[in-house]
Amino acid sequence: MKCTEFLSMLDEVIDESFAAETRERIERHIHKCGHCEVVVNTTKQTIQIFQCHEIVEFPTSLRDRLHQNIMDRCAQVKRSTS
Numbered sequence: 001m002k003c004t005e006f007l008s009m010l011d012e013v014i015d016e017s018f019a020a021e022t023r024e025r026i027e028r029h030i031h032k033c034g035h036c037e038v039v040v041n042t043t044k045q046t047i048q049i050f051q052c053h054e055i056v057e058f059p060t061s062l063r064d065r066l067h068q069n070i071m072d073r074c075a076q077v078k079r080s081t082s
Ligand SMILES: [Zn+2]
Pocket: 002, 003, 006, 029, 033, 035, 036
């Protein structure tokens, strides 16, 4: 398997949706090709980060307002206790 062939199958590699007989060829290529191994690992990590972010990511404006709200409350607490 060549890198171009491997990379053209990257989606399937990430999803592990390739055919069973293809797995051996993919694993053999990753084993001897550090470049493609890095590509797979990096892509998987990026997808994981993206998936995590999707759950906790606020729209910027909402996050700013939330942040401002927290800062205001902190300022109020400081004022009332001192
Ligand atoms: Zn390769």
